Amino acid sequence: MVDAAQQPPAVHAEQVRKVFPPAEGVIADSAAGTVALDGINLTVQPGEFVSLVGPSGCGKSTLLRIIAGLTDASAGRVSVNGVTVSGVDTNIGFVFQDPNLFPWLTVRQNVAFGPNMRGGRRNPHAGDVDDLIARVGLGAFADALPQHLSGGMAQRAALARALVNRPPVLLLDEPLGALDAFTRMAMQDELRNLTRRYNTTTLLVTHDIDEALYLSDRVIIFSPRPGRIQEEMVIGSGFTRARNAPGFVERRLRILETLHFAPTEADLPESVGNWKI
């Protein structure tokens, strides 16, 4: 019997460091190159939804890419479900900020790409393609080419494509960053439903603090480059996820404070001066 405590963490990073060597045409921080990440320790439990926020350039994307096996770490160790990451693995789904749909394939063919690469019809998930397309609300567009989709639709197709393999771990790199506010809110709900439904462990990089608070069980705040974990905020299951709930606003301010963006007394008009916490 394996109980929950003995189950290996879904994602485990230990003292991860990443240095990009100086290269032609790339502005490095020093002659030794750019230290993108330093001393990252991170443990994500199965089924957990964790968000990473931090200033741009602090290495969030780099960390996701290391976990996905797309980039090697310079030092440290990363494991997914107890297995050390040594290359790209289909146990991990990845959604980029750009939907990156293959323009020569229809929505259905794009979503079916993963199963097709891994056994075609014999793949156990080949039958899930249409189901997932319907679930992300693209049923009527299954045969459309990506060029005919709006940004939000394309990103939903990309989400379906990553999820059809039923990866136990899903990595999302600012997937909703390019969308307008309304589409984004609708997709946040969709994302929550889908990851809940499949009990997918999710790591979300976002620059939208509300999004992080709204979706996550835990928010991790990075320092500016070289990226280090500066603070962790456990949201907890009792948390009211309404965007205007008092706890929500309070936590948002705390994150902003950590990121040195909190409004100071001088920034606030007289009438809301009592907002300070």
Place this chain on the structure above:
Amino acid sequence: MRVKSVLNASAPLLAAGGAYAIHRYWPDKIPLSASQTFPGLLGAVALVWLAYLAASWWSARLRQRAGEVAPLWAAALAGISLWQVVTGKMGLLPMPFFPGPDRVFSVFGVSSEVSMLAIGTLHSLRLLATGFICGSGAGFLLGVWIGWSKRANFWGMPVLKFFGPVPATAWIPLALVLFPTTFGASAFIIGLASLFPMIVLTSSGIAGVRHSHLEVARTLGADQWQLIRHVAIPSALPSIFVGLFMALSASFLTLIVAEMIGVKAGLGFYITWAQNFAEYYKVFAALLVMGVFFSGLMSALFAVRSRVLRWQQGVIKW
């Protein structure tokens, strides 16, 4: 509006009638060919146009299409008529180098000539197909390799840069030594002519595949071969088609050169052969056949491209 469209639709008929009248009643400087093929052709064109109009009575699409092509048909007929005026009717151009349409089309009324042209076309097609398919096929494979593998690119590019600009026809002496038959040698030269544009455009298309597409495919479980087959090649297809077009034009040129200097069959051979007898009207007839043949192949390739690259329409206009 109505009057205008009726006039437009009947323009080819008027042009055919006018061309016939000029052919029949304008006094000749150079004796008219006894052959009735040219006036017959004018009549046939008029009949085909009438049938087209009749069919478009029922189909709105055909009607629109007829309206679009009517001026082109009329202009083509007028051009042929002008050709007759300048040559036979007014005698402005030296004979026998510039025969009129009556004389050129007379070739198509002689069954032995028609069968020679037909057999010539088939010979040309066989040689062209052999050379083009082998050359562009090899060019495709090498292009994929050079575009994908850094090492193949490192060693292959200098060779390509060095030999690529050398015209394929410059290899003729070598080809004749290497191959026992002139057919083999010519197919080799045509293959070489299609090889280089194909390698260059395929490899640049493959090398230009978006890195992010490859990464997505890898996270979805594609292995190296699947990346090439399902990501790199599809995304390189627009460039590959440009390579195919260049390869096809290069192989036309090489085909005719080969047939004019070595191969004893084909349209190019027919032209040199007719020229030796100073039968220039046959030269022109063969040129007409060649025009139909080559433009037909080009159109076929265009049609394939439109089908295969449907996903690209609207992204890039061409």
